[in-house]
Amino acid sequence: MKLIIHYLKNYKKMFLLNVVSVLGFALVELGIPTIVAQMIDNGVNRGDPAYIWKMGLVIAAISFAGVAGTVLLGYCCAYLSTSVTRDIRNDIFKKTQEFSHSEFHEFGIASLITRTGNDAFQIQMFMNILLRTALMTPVMMIGSIFLVLRASLSLSVVILATIPLIVGGVILVARISEPISESQQSSLEDINRISKENLSGIRVIRAFTNDEYEKKRFDGANSSYMGNSKKLFKLMSVTQPVFFLLMNLAGMVIYWIASIMLSEGTLQIGELVAFMDYLFHVMFSIMLFCLVFMMYPKAAVSAGRIQKIFDADPSIKNPETNVQPLDHIDDIVFDHVDFVYPDGEEAVLKDVSFSVKRGETIAFIGSTGSGKSTLINLIPRAYDVSAGRVLMNGKDIRTYDLESLRRAIGFIPQKAMLFSGTIADNLRFGKKDATMEELVQAAKTAQAYDFIMEKGGFEEHITESATNVSGGQRQRLSIARALIRRPDVYVFDDSFSALDFKTDAKLRHMLKKETGNAIVMVVAQRISSIMEADQIIVLNEGSIVGTGTHKELLENCRIYREIALSQLSEEELSHA
Structure with missing residues (x-):
């Protein structure tokens, strides 16, 4: 409820209008039975057509209202x-944009999608019922009970005895349904996760003929x-008939008592008709209350899951004080x-230590799992260091404004990511106001211009997951996107791996x-891609085991030489 109230504060005028409409609805619903009772007792029983017409017009006016x-x-x-x-979904999206890799790993992509979609929808459904009944139910119930007591105290005892039974049943149902609802949402997360993995990995699944295994896995979730x-x-299907049974039993008892009172002359027909209408509204209000209360556990589970996103404190964020802007990196x-x-x-x-200056190229090489990609992910603060410091212009990068x-x-990145849209849209992701001349220049530098023209130009559409371009084409478009930005630091995380040697060169x-005037940092598996770097760092199991130029490392670093021997010919080694 706290989550809903927090967002409702932004719509105070509309909420006030909702309150007015509820009060008007209740006034009409409770007013008509009273008028009908007067029409029967004062018009029908006394044979007064004028009074009947008069009350009929009043009922018509109230009905329109x-x-x-x-x-x-x-x-x-x-x-x-x-x-x-809509506001909740927007805020979830904004919040997730602040998350670091750690938070994404903690929640999981499938879970975040479920919370943004299904959990928000559950709150929407609950709110729609809640706003209709949260005010109407107490107003209708209090008004009906007051009119019931005024009409007949003897008959009211039956209603007052029935209400606690229904309310107690509702509370019991809510307690039983809450853990089931939580388990249901978790199962939905599993469905989303397996579906995502299956659709994105369909080629691998088919290549290994694991279709049946995936079907079983999905069927389980x-x-x-x-x-x-x-x-x-x-x-729910058991609860509703039981409640209606209680209402009908209460109605039967009331009719039995009313028949005795009519025969004794202590109750008039009009009063009985009005009383039964009031009884309906009392019971109907209780049923609405039951509906809200039964929906509440599911909505509460969804709200709690969403609130966990809002409560999550991103591990990577701007410093609280003395935030430094970063205009350039030297x-x-x-x-x-x-x-x-x-x-x-x-x-x-x-214990990784090195330095690189503007205009220099530094490269990182090593076996798989040696920490190359992890190292360069510290530069844009995808993660923060556990010990030591990363400095830019002599200051710890954690003191700088994260956006700048x-x-x-x-x-x-190592895995080239393109978005659905045109090629031009993807390239302008690096610079929104980039001109066509800038797009062409970046594409030519990245060796992407020729295949872009073959595909139909910069307005050619990139499909979902970029399935209409090859891995090498995706890498070249990603490189062009970064070039358009003209940054101070270029970070290539094994970004040439899908290119042939000629295109790479x-x-x-x-x-x-x-x-030429920027800092270039390159992670590579192929020595041919980094031979001309000003400084090459060799990593092994997270530690630096060699630093120097290509020629120096061939002479002084055993691991680097082993890599070179596995990739280069004797002629290439002799010319190094």
Whole structure:
């Protein structure tokens, strides 16, 4: 409820209009039975047609007012519930943009999608019912009970005895349904996760002929969701008939008592008709209350899951005081850096120290799992160091404004990521106001211009997951996207791995002209991509085991020489 109230505060006028429409609706619904009772007792029983017509016109006017109130109530409920849900989803999205890799790993992508979609929808459904009934139910119940007591104290005892039974049943149902609802949402997360993995990895699944295994895995999660849903549906399907049975039994007892009172002359027909209408409204109000109360556990679970996102404190954020803007980067220094992943035990990087200045190219090479990608992910603060410091312009990068820091870095990730849209849209992701001349120049430097023209130009559409471009084309477009930005630091995380040797050589030659005055950091598996770097750092199990130029490392670093021997010919080694 706290989450809903927090967002409703933004729509005070519409909420006030909702209150007015509820009060108008209740006034109409409770007013008509009273008028009908007067019409019967004072008009029908006395044979007064004029009075009947007069009361009939009053009922017609009130009915029109009731229709208007009902329409207005529906509009207010729909507007408020959909607007609040939109705001919740927007805030979830904004919050996740602040998350570091650690938070994404903690929540999981499938879970975040479920919370943004299904959990927010559950709150929307609950709010729509809540806004219709939260005010109407107590108003109708209090008003009906007052009118029932005024009509007949003897008959009212039956209603007052029935209400506690219904309320107690509702509370019991809510307690039973809450853990089932929580399990149901978890099952839905599993469905989303397995679906995502299956769709993104369909080629691997088919290559290994594991279709049946995946079907069983999905069926398990789907069956779990079905089981929880069946439990909830069974609970609700039993609850509603029981409540109606209690209402009907109460009605039977009231008719039996009323028949005795009519024969004794202590109750009039009009009063009985009005009383039964009041009884209906009392019971109907209780049923609405039951509906809200039964929906509450599911909505509470969803709200709690969403609130966990809002309560999560991003591990990577701006310093609370003395935030420094970063206009340019002249040098980068790693000062005895150690790094341990948040969920890890052993250090991935151990006592790493080096420096690089503007205009220099530094490269990192080593076996798989040696910490190369982890190291360069510390530069844009995807993670923060566990010990030591990363310095830029002599200051710890944790003192700089996070947005300005990342704006100064052109990061080309190991897995090239393109978005659905045109090629031009993807390239302008690095610079929104880039001109066509800038797009063409960046594409030519990245050796992407020719295949872009073959595909139909810069307005060619990139499909979802970029399935209409090859791995090498994706890498070249990612490089072009970073070049358009003209950053102070270029970070290439094994960004040439999908390129053939000829394209790789052309691209590196063109890059020199574009990145000559910037800091260039390259992670590579192929020595041919980094032979001309000003400084090459060899990593092994998270530690630096060699530093120098290509020629120096061939002479002084055993691991580097072993890598070179496995990749280069004797002729290439002799010319080094």
